[in-house]
Amino acid sequence: MEALISLIVGVLTACGVYLILRGRTFPLVLGLTLLSYAVNLFLFATGRLAIGLPPIIDPNLAKPVGGYTDPLPQALVLTAIVIGFAMTAFLIMLALKARAELGNDHVDGRPDPGDRA
Amino acid sequence: MNPLVIAPVLLPLLAGTLLLLLRGTLSLRVRRGLNLTMVAIQILLATVLLMTVSEGDILVHTLGNWPAPYGIVLVADPLAAWMLLITAILAWFALLFAVRGTDTGSRHFHPLFQLQLFGLNGAFLTGDLFNLFVFFEILLLASYGLLLHGGGARRTRAGLHFVALNLAGSTLFLFAAGTLYGTLGTLNMADLAVKVAAAPPENLGLVRAAGLLLFGVFALKAALIPLHLWLPAAYASTSAPVAALFAIMTKVGAYCLLRVGTLIFGEDAGPVANLYSDWLLTLALITLIVGALGALSATELRRQIAYLVVVSVGLLLTAFGLGTPAAIGAGLYYLAHATFAAAALFLLADIIASGRGASLDRLTPGPAIPRAGLIGGFFFIAAVLIAGLPPLSGFLGKFLVLKAALVDPAWPWAMGLVLTSGLLGMIALTRSGSLLFLRADGRSGATPASAGDLAPIVGLLALCLALTIWAGPILGFAHTAAEQALRPQTYIQVVLGPTTRTEPR
Numbered sequence: 001m002e003a004l005i006s007l008i009v010g011v012l013t014a015c016g017v018y019l020i021l022r023g024r025t026f027p028l029v030l031g032l033t034l035l036s037y038a039v040n041l042f043l044f045a046t047g048r049l050a051i052g053l054p055p056i057i058d059p060n061l062a063k064p065v066g067g068y069t070d071p072l073p074q075a076l077v078l079t080a081i082v083i084g085f086a087m088t089a090f091l092i093m094l095a096l097k098a099r100a101e102l103g104n105d106h107v108d109g110r111p112d113p114g115d116r117a
Numbered sequence: 118m119n120p121l122v123i124a125p126v127l128l129p130l131l132a133g134t135l136l137l138l139l140r141g142t143l144s145l146r147v148r149r150g151l152n153l154t155m156v157a158i159q160i161l162l163a164t165v166l167l168m169t170v171s172e173g174d175i176l177v178h179t180l181g182n183w184p185a186p187y188g189i190v191l192v193a194d195p196l197a198a199w200m201l202l203i204t205a206i207l208a209w210f211a212l213l214f215a216v217r218g219t220d221t222g223s224r225h226f227h228p229l230f231q232l233q234l235f236g237l238n239g240a241f242l243t244g245d246l247f248n249l250f251v252f253f254e255i256l257l258l259a260s261y262g263l264l265l266h267g268g269g270a271r272r273t274r275a276g277l278h279f280v281a282l283n284l285a286g287s288t289l290f291l292f293a294a295g296t297l298y299g300t301l302g303t304l305n306m307a308d309l310a311v312k313v314a315a316a317p318p319e320n321l322g323l324v325r326a327a328g329l330l331l332f333g334v335f336a337l338k339a340a341l342i343p344l345h346l347w348l349p350a351a352y353a354s355t356s357a358p359v360a361a362l363f364a365i366m367t368k369v370g371a372y373c374l375l376r377v378g379t380l381i382f383g384e385d386a387g388p389v390a391n392l393y394s395d396w397l398l399t400l401a402l403i404t405l406i407v408g409a410l411g412a413l414s415a416t417e418l419r420r421q422i423a424y425l426v427v428v429s430v431g432l433l434l435t436a437f438g439l440g441t442p443a444a445i446g447a448g449l450y451y452l453a454h455a456t457f458a459a460a461a462l463f464l465l466a467d468i469i470a471s472g473r474g475a476s477l478d479r480l481t482p483g484p485a486i487p488r489a490g491l492i493g494g495f496f497f498i499a500a501v502l503i504a505g506l507p508p509l510s511g512f513l514g515k516f517l518v519l520k521a522a523l524v525d526p527a528w529p530w531a532m533g534l535v536l537t538s539g540l541l542g543m544i545a546l547t548r549s550g551s552l553l554f555l556r557a558d559g560r561s562g563a564t565p566a567s568a569g570d571l572a573p574i575v576g577l578l579a580l581c582l583a584l585t586i587w588a589g590p591i592l593g594f595a596h597t598a599a600e601q602a603l604r605p606q607t608y609i610q611v612v613l614g615p616t617t618r619t620e621p622r
Contacts, residue, residue: 020285025277032284039291046299073298076247080291083254087284090261098277101270107281109274 001049005041012038025095025105032091036084040077047073121169122178122193125162125201125238128155133231140224149216152227156209159234163202170195173597175611177244185613186308192244192612195598196449200241200372203453204365206580207460208234214464214573215358222267222356229266233259233362240369244612246297246304249373250290253338257283260366263359264351275354282347286337293330296323307612310380310605314387321388328382328392335377339370341434342404345427349411352423357467360419361460367430368452375437375445380605391440398438398527402534405431409541418466418478418549422459425503425545428538429455435531436518444521445599450592451514454584458502458511461577465495468570469553474561480549485557487565493554495574500546502581505539510584515539517592 012034019031047070055071095105102109132155136148143151170176170193178191193201212230220226236256243249265276298304300320301312316324333344340348348367352360378393386392408427415421433455436448466478469486476483486492498509505511515535522531584591601607 016288020281028281032281032288035285035288039288039295043291043295043298046295072304073295076295076298079247079251083251083287086258087254087280087287090258091280091284094261094265094273094277094280098273101268101273107277109270 001051002045005045005049009038009042009045012041023106023108025098025107028107029088029091029095033084033088036080036088040080040084043073043077043080045073047071119176119178119193121162121166122176122191122242123180125159125166125205126191126235126242128159128162129231129235129238133228133235136231137225137228140228145221148227149220152230153209153212153216155231156205156212156234159205159238160202160209163198163205166193167195167198167202167594169193170198171594171597173601173607175601175608177611186303186305189248190244190305190307190612191242192307192608193242194601194608195594196372196376196602197241199449199453199595199598200368201238203368203456204234204237204241207365207456207577208362210573210576211358211361211460211464213576214361214467214570215356217570219267219356219358223262223265225262226266229259229262230362233263235259237365237369241372244306246294246306246309248304249306250287250294253290253369254287256366256369257287260363263362264355266359267356269354271354275350279347279351282337286334289330290334293327293334296327296330300324300327305612306377306380307605307609310383310386310609311613313381313389314385316387316389318388325389325392328377328389329396331377332374332393332396335370335373336400337370338367339374339434340367340404340427340430341370341400342407342431345404345407345430348427349415349420349423352426352463353417353420357464360423360463364426364456364459364463367426368433368456371430371433371437371452374434375602378437379602380608383603383605385605394438394440397434398525398531401431401434401438402530403431404428405435405534405538406541409538409545412545413541415545416480418469418480418553419463421480421545421549422462422466422503425462425542426455426459428542429459429503431538432515432518432535435535436521439518439522439525439531440603441521441524442596442599442603444518445602446592446596447514447517447521449595449598450510450584450588451518453591454502454510454514454581457577457580457584458499461495461574461581462499462503464574464577465492465499468492468566468574469496472561472563472566473553474563476561480552482552482556482558484559484561486553486561487563489554489557491571492566493550495571495578496550496554498578499574500543500550502578504543504546506543508585510581510588513585513588 016031016035019027050069053069055069099105176193180189236252239252261280300323337344382392408424411424412421436444470478472486473483502509502511505515522528
């Protein structure tokens with residue numbers, strides 16, 4: 001499972017980096033979204049990967065049966081998702097505004113030499 | 118536990134919410150007054166906090182009374198209190214300028230302004246790495262709104278770059294925080310300092326990688342070379358009071374570099390000790406020169422000032438990179454000066470631009486500004502301040518940094534590059550001053566700037582004068598703050614309690 005998760009994080013990050021280096025706002029938004037997916041998975045994995053374990057320790061048991069999973073990364077991921085969601089929404093609005101005001105969707109607001117409107 | 122520590126965070130949040138909810142019911146006049154009062158109360162709070170910690174005490178507030186490494190802590194030490202006071206004072210003058218009419222450019226200027234302060238104050242006070250990320254996002258989201266305030270194609274383009282860069286930076290921050298949590302099992306900065314020093318050798322590579330990722334994130338915020346490219350466009354295209362308020366934004370990055378660099382990766386960090394200082398000094402010195410060259414090549418006054426902000430970041434981080442108490446103390450003094458002087462220049466540039474009709478702030482001969490003598494005089498004082506010429510505070514700060522640099526083996530580099538950048542900055546400002554004021558002919562027909570427009574500028578320049586006059590006590594305080602930052606044991610003990618528990622994960 002560790003290999004699979006790290007592969008997913010790696011591929012998402014690579015795609016994200018490639019996309020944010022593109023010159024148009026739509027790939028930029030997609031790239032940043034992919035990067036935030038990658039980082040959310042990564043944060044989730046920092047608590048060590050476990051399946052079917054409770055995030056709380058039963059105080060009645062002297063020793064947790066079968067271990068427990070770290071609840072903190074889940075809280076961190078939740079925060080990161082909420083913030084990432086808000087930021088993506090803002091960026092999309094800004095990209096639309098830029099499209100309307102600058103007349104094209106290039107991040108520098110200049111049309112390519114090829115396309116004449 | 119200590120309400121004084123959390124008050125500077127809660128007050129702007131409450132004020133911002135209030136201003137947002139009451140937009141429909143209160144008139145603009147009342148909301149302006151309310152906002153100014155709230156920022157004034159923040160100045161008061163920061164002053165009280167500064168007085169309380171001025172002897173080197175550290176106040177801790179544990180949120181929800183959860184004990185330290187488990188809950189989130191807010192920590193007020195002299196360094197944090199100093200940053201709070203500078204922010205609050207700067208914000209008040211920027212707001213005083215904004216209520217002259219700039220604040221009507223978009224609907225939510227006043228709430229955003231308070232939320233910006235909420236994020237800034239929180240970032241200075243928090244003692245938790247993930248919480249620092251959250252406060253960064255708050256201050257950034259507010260700053261996106263403020264940057265775009267007023268609208269316009271140029272502002273939108275600069276805003277798009279600013280937002281995209283900072284989102285990428287936030288992702289890096291999360292990767293770094295996640296790596297630190299995954300290897301060390303904590304996010305509390307004091308606890309991190311303890312755990313980093315005791316990290317097993319097989320984890321050192323990861324810890325170092327995470328530390329340098331954080332360095333990259335803070336360098337982006339501080340506009341350190343080569344991550345400074347967003348700054349000139351963003352600062353030059355936004356409205357004047359926002360640009361003035363943003364003078365503190367680069368200092369947030371510098372503050373975090375100092376805080377994390379001394380607390381987590383400080384002298385006591387074992388194999389990763391002084392992780393930041395080598396990088397910091399080299400990059401800061403290059404920043405100085407590149408910033409000065411940018412100022413020289415700028416064709417608009419506001420872009421030139423933005424490059425001078427980059428120069429001031431370079432000098433500030435040179436001081437932090439030297440890493441001695443004398444250098445960091447001088448750096449903290451220079452930080453206050455550079456913030457106020459840059460803000461005054463941004464506000465002045467707006468008045469100059471509105472007085473020149475169609476020429477705006479382009480550095481070409483144009484019509485004469487109404488009341489050119491007075492405004493030119495202010496420009497002269499501000500230029501002397503920011504170029505670091507005697508006898509004002511800029512010179513004192515620069516001189517003290519250079520004096521502290523003499524003990525460092527790299528002192529010829531520091532001396533040479535700081536003085537060269539000072540000379541280049543001076544040439545740039547002289548050129549723009551003579552273009553704007555001496556080679557002007559004809560009348561622009563613009564209405565002359567009123568006393569109310571000039572009041573915030575006078576206030577900011579007077580603050581720099583006060584920094585010069587009371588340099589002794591202020592430097593004494595800055596020295597205390599620097600000493601304390603360099604000896605994080607007290608900080609760690611106060612946060613974690615006398616019995617430092619370091620149980621394995």
